[in-house]
Every structure is written in structure tokens, then in C-alpha cells.
Amino acid sequence: MIRVRRLTAVAALPFLLALAVDLTLYVLLRDRLPDPLASHFTGNGRSDGTQSRGSTPVFACVLHLGLGALWAGMAAVGDPAVRRLRWLIAAGYATAGFVGYLLAATLLANADATDPARVRLPLWQIAVGAGVAVLAAALGRLLLLAVPTPPPEPSSRPDADRTPRLDLAEGEVAGWMRRAPSRVLLVCGTLLLVAAGALLFAVGPGNAVGVFFGAVVCLVFSCPYVTIDRRGLTARPTALPWPRIGIPLSDVDRAVSRDIKVLAEYGGWGYRVRAGKSGLMLRSGEAIVIRRSDGREFAVTVDDAGTAAALLNTLARRAEARD
Amino acid sequence: MLFRVDPASPRPLGDQIAASVRGAIADGKVTPGERLPSARSLADLLGVNVHTVLRGYQRLRDEGLIELRRGRGAVVVHDTRARGRAELMLKVRELVDQARELGLTEDEVVGLVRRGLA
Numbered sequence: 001m002i003r004v005r006r007l008t009a010v011a012a013l014p015f016l017l018a019l020a021v022d023l024t025l026y027v028l029l030r031d032r033l034p035d036p037l038a039s040h041f042t043g044n045g046r047s048d049g050t051q052s053r054g055s056t057p058v059f060a061c062v063l064h065l066g067l068g069a070l071w072a073g074m075a076a077v078g079d080p081a082v083r084r085l086r087w088l089i090a091a092g093y094a095t096a097g098f099v100g101y102l103l104a105a106t107l108l109a110n111a112d113a114t115d116p117a118r119v120r121l122p123l124w125q126i127a128v129g130a131g132v133a134v135l136a137a138a139l140g141r142l143l144l145l146a147v148p149t150p151p152p153e154p155s156s157r158p159d160a161d162r163t164p165r166l167d168l169a170e171g172e173v174a175g176w177m178r179r180a181p182s183r184v185l186l187v188c189g190t191l192l193l194v195a196a197g198a199l200l201f202a203v204g205p206g207n208a209v210g211v212f213f214g215a216v217v218c219l220v221f222s223c224p225y226v227t228i229d230r231r232g233l234t235a236r237p238t239a240l241p242w243p244r245i246g247i248p249l250s251d252v253d254r255a256v257s258r259d260i261k262v263l264a265e266y267g268g269w270g271y272r273v274r275a276g277k278s279g280l281m282l283r284s285g286e287a288i289v290i291r292r293s294d295g296r297e298f299a300v301t302v303d304d305a306g307t308a309a310a311l312l313n314t315l316a317r318r319a320e321a322r323d
Numbered sequence: 324m325l326f327r328v329d330p331a332s333p334r335p336l337g338d339q340i341a342a343s344v345r346g347a348i349a350d351g352k353v354t355p356g357e358r359l360p361s362a363r364s365l366a367d368l369l370g371v372n373v374h375t376v377l378r379g380y381q382r383l384r385d386e387g388l389i390e391l392r393r394g395r396g397a398v399v400v401h402d403t404r405a406r407g408r409a410e411l412m413l414k415v416r417e418l419v420d421q422a423r424e425l426g427l428t429e430d431e432v433v434g435l436v437r438r439g440l441a
Contacts, residue, residue: 166325174327175368177360225360229368304352307325 007089007147011075014093014136015068018100022060025104029111037110038119045122060103067095078264085264090140097136101129163254164310168318175229176311179238180302182222182282184269189218221270224280226288226302228312230319233290235280235300245271245280247298250323252316253291257305260287266299288312324353328369336371337378342416344383348399348409355405359389359397386412 026033033053040049051059071092078085102125109121168174192215200208220237227234232252236244262281266272269281279287279299287301288308302308324347328339347353360368362376369376380397383389388409389397399405422432 168327169329169331171331172327172329173369173371174325175365176325177364177368178324179358225364227364227368230370304324307352311325 007078007085008072008075010140010143010147011089011092012068012072013143014096014100014140015064015071018096018103019060019064019068021100022064022103022107023057025107026057026060029107032111033107034110034113034116036116037106038113038116038121039106041121043123045120047116047119047121050116056107063099063103064096067092067099071095074263077261084267086141086144089144090137093140094133094137098129098133101132102126105129163313164256164306165317166307166310166314168314173230174311174315175227176304176308177225177227178302178304178308180224180226180235180280180282180300182269184283185218185222188269189215189222192218224282226300226308228308228315230315232315233288233298233300233308233312247290247292249312249316249319251292251294252312253293253295255288255290255309255312255316257286257309258289258299259285260289260299260301262301324359326365326369328371335378336375337382340365340369340371340376340379341382341386344379345386345388345409345412348388348406349413351406353399355399355403356401357399358395359399361396388412 030053033056035053036050037053037056038047038049039051039056039059040047042048071089075085075089078088105125105128106121109119110116113119166174192211196208196212196215199211220240223238224235225238227236230249232246232248232250234244234246236242260266260279260281262269262284266274266279266281269283272279272281276295277297277299279297280301281299282301285301286303286305287299288305289297289299290309290312291297324343326340326343328336328343330336332339334342344353344359353359359365359380362373362380366373366376380389380391383397384391386408387400388405389399391397402408418436419432422435427435
């Protein structure tokens with residue numbers, strides 16, 4: 001627990017530092033800044049947008065604290081043992097360095113200016129910003145060395161004798177089905193639907209079609225039916241017979257029930273494909289995890305996964321014995 | 324939820340399906356207000372006739388455990404006592420089975436229960 005908190009602090013740190021630098025610079029330069037000051041620049045370095053002097057520190061606070069909260073959140077829910085999370089945090093350092101530098105460069109460019117329209121921020125400043133980002137990322141990686149990597153969790157590969165089974169009489173037919181509702185996909189789909197409606201009203205049907213399509217996809221997948229029977233495991237939308245994802249019994253090596261952290265292990269919701277594994281991620285928590293005959297893993301998050309896994313093992317062994 | 328039927332058993336398939344649902348309600352694996360699979364998809368799951376499933380569902384409706392509504396399918400009654408009722412039905416089932424083993428007639432069983440109530 002303490003380790004996770006420390007990781008969260010390390011993830012939020014660069015944004016707080018960048019904010020401190022930008023705010024200090026603002027306080028030092030305050031009397032030399034024009035009001036409004038140039039805040040937006042075009043590719044050739046000319047300014048094409050302004051911002052009142054007083055709103056600048058507010059803008060810096062919202063930007064840095066917002067980004068900091070985003071990265072802290074990702075660090076808090078992520079699995080510290082996953083290497084990708086460490087790169088993600090390093091990317092946070094790069095972002096903080098880049099954004100922090102550009103804000104500082106903007107303030108410096110405005111110093112002693114009388115007309116914001118004549119303030120210049122040449123394009124090479126972006127390159128310097130990128131350099132600062134790389135340095136910050138390196139610093140972040142160094143700091144992460146101070147946070148020990150926890151030993152990877154004992155491999156969840158199911159042992160033969162730990163594989164759950166179900167008592168089925170000879171010739172007894174058994175099947176299992178359950179809805180796997182996903183609040184995340186439901187909310188996403190609803191929001192997209194509202195956005196599509198707003199776009200249709202405000203802009204026209206051409207712009208709304210894509211968003212509407214996204215909404216339908218989210219909603220269709222928000223509550224799949226997971227079925228286990230003589231054919232194997234099938235997942236399909238409750239309302240439609242298609243599309244369906246299936247793992248035939250002959251492809252099932254072993255099935256277990258295990259808790260899955262969606263963001264840390266699969267990086268998001270929906271049908272996810274990762275190296276060596278794929279899965280239907282509806283929510284974090286209990287999931288049926290199948291080791292397939294080719295060694296790959298398939299997972300679907302659903303309640304009562306223990307019963308489902310036991311039935312799947314039993315049916316798979318029975319099918320094997322029959323062949 | 325888990326459904327199991329044994330074609331070799333003397334009990335009608337519909338009753339066996341009803342028993343699966345009853346057990347799941349009694350265990351709390353299915354909660355009040357939850358929708359059961361449609362008769363068609365359950366029939367497909369177990370490889371039985373749709374009418375067999377419907378007979379099982381009708382039985383559960385008669386026991387007051389589920390509601391059957393056109394278009395909404397089968398829903399476990401929105402009653403916190405559904406679980407208790409299901410557990411009671413399991414005990415009734417046990418009672419009947421044991422009474423049959425002992426060779427008691429229907430009247431004798433009803434008489435026993437009535438005396439228990441008195």
C-alpha cells in the first residue's frame with residue numbers, strides 16, 4: 001500500500017515542480033509583463049492570441065494540477081510491477097517538463113514587451129522544450145529507481161490439481177450463462193449518444209454519424225452474455241446474435257477464476273488484445289481466465305466466474321475423453 | 324447461473340431446469356429483480372426444446388419465485404423474500420422425495436404437514 005502511495009507521489013511530483021517554477025517566474029516578472037500578454041503563437045513565431053495577465057497563474061495551476069491528477073490517478077490504479085507503468089510515469093515527467101518549459105518561455109518572451117502582438121516565440125523553442133522533456137524523463141526514470149519494483153506476483157498459471165471441477169453425472173447436460181454488464185461502456189455509450197445528438201442539432205448529420213457509430217458500438221458491448229456449454233465459451237451482445245467471441249472446448253487447456261485489474265493488465269475496457277493474451281474487459285474484478293491450447297490467455301470479466309471455470313474444465317475434459 | 328439437466332433422471336427436464344433456478348435463488352447467485360435467460364437461449368444452451376424450458380419457468384411462476392412477462396421474459400420477483408421462498412421450496416422438495424421413498428401417499432404427506440402447522 002505504502003509503495004503504491006509513493007509511486008503516486010513520484011508520478012505527481014514533476015507537475016508540482018513545473019507549476020512551482022512557472023509561478024515563481026510569474027511572480028518575479030509580474031511587473032514587467034504586459035496586460036494582456038501574448039499566449040498563443042503560430043508556426044512562424046508570431047503571436048496570434050492573448051490572455052489577461054491575471055488569468056495566467058490560474059491557467060498554469062489548472063493545467064499542471066489537472067495533468068498531475070491524471071498521472072497520479074494512473075499511478076494509483078496501475079500495477080507497480082508492470083514495466084509499462086514506469087514508462088508511463090516517465091512520460092509524465094516529459095510532459096511536465098515540456099509544458100512547464102513552454103509556459104516559462106512564454107512568460108520570458110513577454111517580459112518588457114509593450115505590444116503583445118509583437119512578442120515572438122520562435123519554433124526552435126519547441127525543440128528546447130523537447131530537450132527539457134527528455135531530461136525530465138531521464139530524471140523521472142532515475143527517481144523511479146528509488147521506488148523498488150515489487151517482485152512479480154506468483155504466476156497465475158493454474159496447477160493441474162488446483163483446476164476447479166464440477167461434479168457432473170455421466171450424460172448430465174450442464175450450461176452456464178450470465179450477463180456481464182459494464183458500467184464504463186454504458187456511461188461512455190450514453191455520453192457519446194448525447195454528444196451525437198448535440199452535434200446533429202448544432203452542426204449537421206455529417207459530423208454526428210461517426211460519434212453515433214461509436215455510441216452504438218459502446219452500447220452494444222456494454223452488456224454481453226457469457227455462455228458456457230457443449231460448444232465452449234461464447235460471448236455475444238445481449239440484444240444481438242452477432243458479433244460473438246468464442247473459445248471452443250478443444251481450445252481450452254485450463255480455466256480458473258482470478259481477479260483482474262482492467263487498466264493495469266489490459267489497459268482499457270472492451271475487447272482487448274495484448275501480447276500473449278486477449279480478453280473482454282467489462283469491469284475490474286472476478287474473471288474467467290482460460291489458458292488456451294496454444295498457451296495464450298483469454299479472459300472475460302464476469303461474476304460467478306468460479307462456477308463457470310469449473311464447468312468449462314469439466315466439459316473440456318469430457319470432450320477430450322470422448323474424442 | 325448454472326443450469327443442469329440429466330436426461331437419465333426420472334424427473335421431467337422442465338422440473339430439473341426449475342430446480343437449477345430455485346437452487347441459484349436460494350444460494351443468492353441470482354438476486355431479486357434479475358432477468359433469467361430467454362427460454363430460447365436457455366433451450367439452445369442445454370439442447371432441449373423451448374417448451375420444456377417454458378414448462379420449467381411456468382412452474383417457478385406458480386411457486387411465486389419468478390414473473391413471466393411478454394417482452395421482458397422471466398424475472399426473479401422483486402421481493403426480498405424470494406430467496407427464503409426458494410430455500411423453503413428446496414425443503415418441500417426434500418420432504419416430498421423422502422415421503423415417496425417411505426411409500427407415503429399424497430394424503431398422508433399433506434396430513435403430516437397439516438399436523439405440523441397445527
